[in-house]
Amino acid sequence: MENARIKVDYLSRLEGEAALDVTVRDGKIADLQLNVFEPPRFFQSFLVGRKYFELPEITARICGICPVSYQMTALAAIERAFDVRISEQTRKLRKLYALSQYIQSHALHIYMLAAPDFLGFESAISMASAYPEEVKRALRLKRLGNDLTALIGGREVHPVTPQIGGFSDLPSGAALQAIAIRLEAALPEAMETARLIGQLSVPDLEWDLTCVALSDPQEYAINGGRLVSSKGLDIDPADYRAYLQERHIGHSNALHSSTKNGSSFLVGPLARVNLNFARLSPRAKEAAELTGVTFPSNNPFHSAAARAAELVHSVEESLQLIEELGEPKRENGGYIVRAGCGAAVTEAPRGILSHSYCFNEQGVVLEADIVAPTSRNVNNIEEGLRLFIPQHLNLPEEELTLKCEMFIRNYDPCFSCSVHFLKLRMNG
């Protein structure tokens, strides 16, 4: 096939609204556009003038799938600006809270958004008669993640308890013990998920990929650590703006991200597992083996395997944290509002999420900068498609189109998040 047009007007089974349009001429890509047409909401603009304590509440609403990550990042940035030190209990509870969202988000993506592609269905719902056990397992895992989020945060979508220094309400030790019993039972189900991923065959794709993730020598980094890359970057995450750049591309409402030398980069489960494999929990390493993938891998189709390993890790580390937390105690951490700036980066399920704020002495926001994981990945998705498509021009157009959709879905893109930082759109 020397000439082809791959066109998907409204990409399905991902969060948000985007279209793909590729023109192939003489076996080469003449034009490739991942057009994010999700309407912008300008969070970055209207955050200016709001009060600091509203930031976790408001920024959570950027994403219905990963509100926990927005809350954790906003709080870390504010706490840096006000020089607030959090207790060990808060640090552990926040990690548990973040892991709960990994369980929910990864179960959602593996089973409901990605698996139907590999098993030949339109949705997880239509898979239910042929794969009843898998679908029920998916619902159980997802509910468990949601219940753990709600236990700590009050509800699963846009939770309400996180605040500066900690939480407005704490789960009881008994409630944590009760959910630990369910986490124990979920561990073999998470392992089964890795086994399932191991049975799916994925296309080959090798490229000189740059991975970026948080990394910490003590633990699998999510809410803290250094910002590192597979090409030697190693910085304080608060300095992210000096090393990771963004520019506006005409065909998309999402900004394109690149490293200082102009290369695209990957964030998310595959980048994290590639860079932090040694810090995965013991069962997560076994799970990685079950997927049949050897890490580090430069094939984005191996993101599903990385996600499965992280699912197991999230369950196992949650169990460990619950044991360490015991009976959470009320803490009285005060803080002083002051003028200044603070930035922070955390690992959302889809990759690094960065927030940066400046406040006046009343705590009113003067400047806000937020970059979502999918904004980081859009450039990498386009670059990957430019490599992937020419290698598969022997496929019928319909199949190639599906393969492109699968390629994009590997990234678990969340276009709802990605556009809310776009500056105002120009006319015409």
Add this chain to the structure above:
Amino acid sequence: MSGKPKVAIYKFASCSGCQLEFLNLEPVLLELLGLVDLAYFVMARSGNQPGPYDIGFVEGSIVNADDVGRLKEARQDCNLLVAIGACAVHGGLQSISNWLPMREVEARVYPEPVHTQPVKSFPVSEYVKIDAALSGCPINKNELVEFVKSAMLGVTPRIRPHSVCVECKLAENVCLVVSEGKACLGPVIRAGCGALCPGRSTPCTGCHGPAGECNVESLKNMFLGLGLHQADVTRHFRKYAGLDAEFQKGVVA
């Protein structure tokens, strides 16, 4: 309705959290899907089917002309059209932008002054007739299930008009305004959340929008009495539902 009712879920300017609440109905999801045909749900399926549909759920606010067109088509395609969530019902958080002077926003973003499209956020009822509204940021799952059941049975769903205070009293929570002097919006906000925030020592910030017959002016004066500045009070009322006529009484000094 004959056979399984066909359901469509539309997305406009939003975070996808309300449509995620459908998938978050895990314990009853398979049963629910035995009763309705989720014919159009782009986030959860490919092979989406064309209308007409029996029920359309609309998530998100309307921020541009293209979306007005898509919304009008949705109205034509659906027998019942239901706005879900603060964005669709009240304009949502992004309606905070409606009061920002656009020139100032531009200057904040662009080094050179350029001509930009006005960006304002409106509820879907600004452009089309809606048959029902489920408010909340996000919608409450119990209310969603109750609504779907009612629609299947052909009865009017019990949408709560009373305020969060009623649910808060039923839960026997300590009142945050009276005993702690905190600015809680509970008295003027529609119930349906089970007083989620006050029950966790967090003041209500109003994500469910105005309750029926609420008295914003009185609460505004109470907040000023607690020592809040008018700018703080304005921020409270220009949040999820700043376009609401009653809420606009909270922002005038």
